Amino acid sequence: AQSVSQHNHHVILSEAASLELGCNYSYGGTVNLFWYVQYPGQHLQLLLKYFSGDPLVKGIKGFEAEFIKSKFSFNLRKPSVQWSDTAEYFCAVNAGTSGTYKYLFGTGTRLKVLA
Amino acid sequence: DAGVTQSPTHLIKTRGQHVTLRCSPISGHKSVSWYQQVLGQGPQFIFQYYEKEERGRGNFPDRFSARQFPNYSSELNVNALLLGDSALYLCASSYRLAEYEQYFGPGTRLTVT
Numbered sequence: 001a002q003s004v005s006q007h008n009h010h011v012i013l014s015e016a017a018s019l020e021l022g023c024n025y026s027y028g029g030t031v032n033l034f035w036y037v038q039y040p041g042q043h044l045q046l047l048l049k050y051f052s053g054d055p056l057v058k059g060i061k062g063f064e065a066e067f068i069k070s071k072f073s074f075n076l077r078k079p080s081v082q083w084s085d086t087a088e089y090f091c092a093v094n095a096g097t098s099g100t101y102k103y104l105f106g107t108g109t110r111l112k113v114l115a
Numbered sequence: 116d117a118g119v120t121q122s123p124t125h126l127i128k129t130r131g132q133h134v135t136l137r138c139s140p141i142s143g144h145k146s147v148s149w150y151q152q153v154l155g156q157g158p159q160f161i162f163q164y165y166e167k168e169e170r171g172r173g174n175f176p177d178r179f180s181a182r183q184f185p186n187y188s189s190e191l192n193v194n195a196l197l198l199g200d201s202a203l204y205l206c207a208s209s210y211r212l213a214e215y216e217q218y219f220g221p222g223t224r225l226t227v228t
Contacts, residue, residue, distance in 0.1 A: 090157050101212060103158075
Protein backbone atom coordinates (compact mmCIF):
# COMPACT_ATOMS: atom_id res chain seq x y z
CA ALA A 1 0.00 0.00 0.00
CA GLN A 2 1.12 3.55 -0.65
CA SER A 3 2.31 5.33 2.48
CA VAL A 4 4.42 8.14 3.85
CA SER A 5 6.40 7.59 7.04
CA GLN A 6 7.84 10.22 9.31
CA HIS A 7 9.93 8.52 11.93
CA ASN A 8 10.35 11.37 14.36
CA HIS A 9 7.08 12.29 16.04
CA HIS A 10 8.48 14.78 18.54
CA VAL A 11 11.82 16.57 18.34
CA ILE A 12 13.22 19.01 20.88
CA LEU A 13 16.28 21.07 19.97
CA SER A 14 18.13 24.06 21.32
CA GLU A 15 18.53 27.14 19.16
CA ALA A 16 21.41 26.87 16.68
CA ALA A 17 21.27 23.07 16.64
CA SER A 18 21.02 21.32 13.30
CA LEU A 19 17.81 19.65 12.24
CA GLU A 20 17.09 16.62 10.11
CA LEU A 21 13.60 15.17 9.84
CA GLY A 22 13.19 11.85 8.09
CA CYS A 23 10.56 11.06 5.48
CA ASN A 24 10.19 7.82 3.54
CA TYR A 25 7.49 6.97 1.09
CA SER A 26 6.21 3.80 -0.47
CA TYR A 27 5.24 4.19 -4.11
CA GLY A 28 6.79 2.67 -7.18
CA GLY A 29 6.01 5.30 -9.78
CA THR A 30 6.77 8.96 -10.37
CA VAL A 31 6.13 11.14 -7.36
CA ASN A 32 6.07 14.78 -6.46
CA LEU A 33 7.36 15.50 -2.96
CA PHE A 34 6.56 18.25 -0.49
CA TRP A 35 7.26 19.46 2.99
CA TYR A 36 4.57 21.54 4.67
CA VAL A 37 4.78 23.40 7.96
CA GLN A 38 2.07 24.42 10.35
CA TYR A 39 3.01 27.13 12.83
CA PRO A 40 0.86 27.41 15.96
CA GLY A 41 -2.52 28.86 15.07
CA GLN A 42 -1.76 29.08 11.35
CA HIS A 43 -2.66 27.22 8.17
CA LEU A 44 -0.53 24.57 6.56
CA GLN A 45 1.96 26.24 4.27
CA LEU A 46 4.50 24.95 1.80
CA LEU A 47 8.15 24.83 2.86
CA LEU A 48 9.57 23.29 -0.29
CA LYS A 49 8.79 20.94 -3.16
CA TYR A 50 10.48 18.54 -5.53
CA PHE A 51 9.10 17.70 -8.93
CA SER A 52 12.20 16.84 -10.98
CA GLY A 53 15.79 17.90 -11.60
CA ASP A 54 18.31 18.68 -8.87
CA PRO A 55 17.49 16.34 -5.96
CA LEU A 56 18.64 18.95 -3.46
CA VAL A 57 15.91 21.54 -3.14
CA LYS A 58 15.91 24.72 -1.15
CA GLY A 59 12.85 26.20 0.46
CA ILE A 60 11.86 29.11 2.58
CA LYS A 61 13.47 30.12 5.86
CA GLY A 62 16.72 28.26 5.21
CA PHE A 63 15.20 24.81 4.90
CA GLU A 64 16.37 22.29 2.32
CA ALA A 65 15.54 18.71 1.46
CA GLU A 66 17.25 15.96 -0.48
CA PHE A 67 15.44 13.44 -2.63
CA ILE A 68 17.20 10.08 -2.67
CA LYS A 69 15.30 7.95 -5.15
CA SER A 70 17.05 4.70 -4.26
CA LYS A 71 16.06 5.10 -0.63
CA PHE A 72 12.56 6.47 -1.31
CA SER A 73 13.47 9.30 1.04
CA PHE A 74 12.98 13.05 1.16
CA ASN A 75 14.58 14.28 4.37
CA LEU A 76 14.25 17.85 5.58
CA ARG A 77 17.27 19.71 6.93
CA LYS A 78 18.19 23.03 8.43
CA PRO A 79 21.74 23.81 9.59
CA SER A 80 20.75 26.04 12.50
CA VAL A 81 17.24 26.18 13.93
CA GLN A 82 15.62 29.18 15.54
CA TRP A 83 12.96 29.44 18.22
CA SER A 84 10.55 30.58 15.50
CA ASP A 85 10.89 27.19 13.77
CA THR A 86 8.76 25.65 16.50
CA ALA A 87 5.94 24.07 14.49
CA GLU A 88 4.59 20.83 13.11
CA TYR A 89 6.18 19.56 9.91
CA PHE A 90 4.48 17.28 7.39
CA CYS A 91 6.01 15.36 4.54
CA ALA A 92 3.65 14.75 1.62
CA VAL A 93 3.69 12.80 -1.63
CA ASN A 94 1.58 13.34 -4.70
CA ALA A 95 1.41 10.36 -6.98
CA GLY A 96 -0.76 9.10 -9.75
CA THR A 97 -1.21 8.18 -13.36
CA SER A 98 -3.48 9.07 -16.25
CA GLY A 99 -4.59 12.33 -14.71
CA THR A 100 -5.76 10.78 -11.45
CA TYR A 101 -3.81 11.58 -8.33
CA LYS A 102 -3.64 10.91 -4.63
CA TYR A 103 -1.97 12.95 -1.98
CA LEU A 104 -0.47 11.19 1.01
CA PHE A 105 0.69 12.97 4.13
CA GLY A 106 2.86 11.68 6.90
CA THR A 107 1.70 11.82 10.50
CA GLY A 108 3.79 14.90 11.19
CA THR A 109 6.74 15.83 13.41
CA ARG A 110 6.28 18.30 16.22
CA LEU A 111 9.43 20.37 16.57
CA LYS A 112 10.05 22.42 19.70
CA VAL A 113 13.04 24.74 19.71
CA LEU A 114 14.22 25.92 23.08
CA ALA A 115 15.50 29.49 23.31
CA ASP B 116 -5.43 38.19 -3.26
CA ALA B 117 -7.59 36.34 -0.79
CA GLY B 118 -6.46 32.89 0.22
CA VAL B 119 -8.53 29.76 0.32
CA THR B 120 -11.68 30.36 2.33
CA GLN B 121 -13.85 27.76 4.04
CA SER B 122 -17.21 27.93 5.72
CA PRO B 123 -18.37 27.42 8.32
CA THR B 124 -15.48 27.70 10.75
CA HIS B 125 -17.02 25.41 13.32
CA LEU B 126 -19.98 23.06 13.19
CA ILE B 127 -21.66 20.76 15.67
CA LYS B 128 -23.88 17.97 14.36
CA THR B 129 -25.63 14.94 15.76
CA ARG B 130 -25.00 11.35 14.70
CA GLY B 131 -27.01 10.43 11.61
CA GLN B 132 -27.28 13.98 10.33
CA HIS B 133 -25.89 15.34 7.09
CA VAL B 134 -23.35 18.15 6.70
CA THR B 135 -22.17 20.35 3.83
CA LEU B 136 -18.84 22.14 3.96
CA ARG B 137 -17.87 24.83 1.50
CA CYS B 138 -14.62 25.99 -0.01
CA SER B 139 -13.63 28.87 -2.26
CA PRO B 140 -10.25 28.50 -3.96
CA ILE B 141 -7.71 31.17 -4.66
CA SER B 142 -8.69 33.17 -7.72
CA GLY B 143 -7.40 31.46 -10.85
CA HIS B 144 -6.98 28.07 -9.22
CA LYS B 145 -8.90 25.32 -10.96
CA SER B 146 -8.27 22.41 -8.62
CA VAL B 147 -9.69 21.84 -5.16
CA SER B 148 -8.81 19.02 -2.78
CA TRP B 149 -10.41 17.97 0.48
CA TYR B 150 -8.68 16.46 3.48
CA GLN B 151 -9.71 15.16 6.88
CA GLN B 152 -7.34 15.77 9.77
CA VAL B 153 -7.93 14.16 13.12
CA LEU B 154 -5.94 15.18 16.17
CA GLY B 155 -2.41 13.86 16.14
CA GLN B 156 -2.46 12.75 12.51
CA GLY B 157 -1.58 14.19 9.16
CA PRO B 158 -4.24 15.25 6.67
CA GLN B 159 -5.99 12.31 5.00
CA PHE B 160 -6.85 12.83 1.35
CA ILE B 161 -10.56 12.60 0.55
CA PHE B 162 -11.07 14.02 -2.96
CA GLN B 163 -9.49 16.13 -5.64
CA TYR B 164 -11.50 17.97 -8.27
CA TYR B 165 -10.19 19.68 -11.38
CA GLU B 166 -12.32 21.48 -13.91
CA LYS B 167 -15.43 20.14 -12.16
CA GLU B 168 -14.37 16.52 -12.54
CA GLU B 169 -13.24 14.17 -9.80
CA ARG B 170 -9.58 13.38 -10.41
CA GLY B 171 -8.62 11.63 -7.20
CA ARG B 172 -10.30 9.81 -4.36
CA GLY B 173 -8.95 8.60 -1.04
CA ASN B 174 -10.12 5.66 1.06
CA PHE B 175 -13.33 7.11 2.43
CA PRO B 176 -16.80 5.53 2.41
CA ASP B 177 -19.53 6.51 -0.01
CA ARG B 178 -21.08 8.68 2.71
CA PHE B 179 -18.52 11.25 1.60
CA SER B 180 -19.17 13.06 -1.65
CA ALA B 181 -18.11 16.32 -3.23
CA ARG B 182 -18.61 18.47 -6.23
CA GLN B 183 -17.02 21.46 -7.89
CA PHE B 184 -18.96 24.29 -9.40
CA PRO B 185 -18.32 26.30 -12.60
CA ASN B 186 -16.68 29.05 -10.51
CA TYR B 187 -14.32 26.35 -9.10
CA SER B 188 -15.71 26.53 -5.58
CA SER B 189 -16.47 23.20 -4.00
CA GLU B 190 -18.70 21.45 -1.51
CA LEU B 191 -17.96 18.42 0.60
CA ASN B 192 -21.00 16.47 1.77
CA VAL B 193 -21.04 13.85 4.48
CA ASN B 194 -24.17 11.77 5.09
CA ALA B 195 -25.17 9.67 8.10
CA LEU B 196 -22.58 11.27 10.35
CA LEU B 197 -20.67 9.09 12.78
CA LEU B 198 -18.79 10.12 15.91
CA GLY B 199 -15.59 9.22 14.08
CA ASP B 200 -16.25 11.90 11.48
CA SER B 201 -15.33 14.53 14.06
CA ALA B 202 -12.25 16.21 12.64
CA LEU B 203 -10.83 19.28 10.99
CA TYR B 204 -11.75 19.32 7.30
CA LEU B 205 -9.24 21.10 5.14
CA CYS B 206 -9.65 22.42 1.66
CA ALA B 207 -6.68 23.13 -0.57
CA SER B 208 -6.52 24.72 -3.98
CA SER B 209 -3.92 24.59 -6.72
CA TYR B 210 -3.61 26.08 -10.17
CA ARG B 211 -3.80 22.70 -11.84
CA LEU B 212 -3.07 19.06 -11.01
CA ALA B 213 0.01 17.29 -9.74
CA GLU B 214 3.01 19.52 -10.31
CA TYR B 215 1.54 22.49 -8.55
CA GLU B 216 1.68 23.27 -4.88
CA GLN B 217 -1.48 23.31 -2.85
CA TYR B 218 -2.60 26.24 -0.74
CA PHE B 219 -4.57 25.30 2.33
CA GLY B 220 -7.50 27.00 3.95
CA PRO B 221 -8.06 27.34 7.69
CA GLY B 222 -10.37 24.35 7.86
CA THR B 223 -13.81 23.60 9.23
CA ARG B 224 -13.90 22.00 12.66
CA LEU B 225 -16.72 19.42 12.69
CA THR B 226 -17.86 17.92 15.96
CA VAL B 227 -20.33 15.04 15.87
CA THR B 228 -22.14 14.31 19.14
